[in-house]
Amino acid sequence: MEKHCPIYKEPCHEYTCEWYIHIVGKHPQSDSPIDHWGCAISWLPVLQIEGNQRMNQLGGSIDSFRNEMSRQNEEMLELTDDKRERLLNG
Numbered sequence: 001m002e003k004h005c006p007i008y009k010e011p012c013h014e015y016t017c018e019w020y021i022h023i024v025g026k027h028p029q030s031d032s033p034i035d036h037w038g039c040a041i042s043w044l045p046v047l048q049i050e051g052n053q054r055m056n057q058l059g060g061s062i063d064s065f066r067n068e069m070s071r072q073n074e075e076m077l078e079l080t081d082d083k084r085e086r087l088l089n090g
Contacts (some may be wrong), residue, residue, distance in 0.1 A: 029049060
């Protein structure tokens with residue numbers, strides 16, 4: 001079966017085409033290893049899935065960081081309030 005270019009609407013030029021890329025890594029849905037040459041346009045859905053997964057992980061990390069900073073800020077405010085009370089009350 002001949003590959004057909006989704007951009008130029010002609011047979012795929014493979015290695016001479018700028019859109020023909022080498023993907024190495026793990027598939028974001030199955031975790032199976034990938035070592036494949038193919039059209040970048042055909043890889044867009046897979047790459048978007050991977051990008052979305054990374055963004056979700058980043059969001060979780062940011063939430064954890066925010067929660068930790070809030071906890072530390074509350075502790076600091078309690079310490080400063082206690083110190084202020086001791087200074088005012090002698």
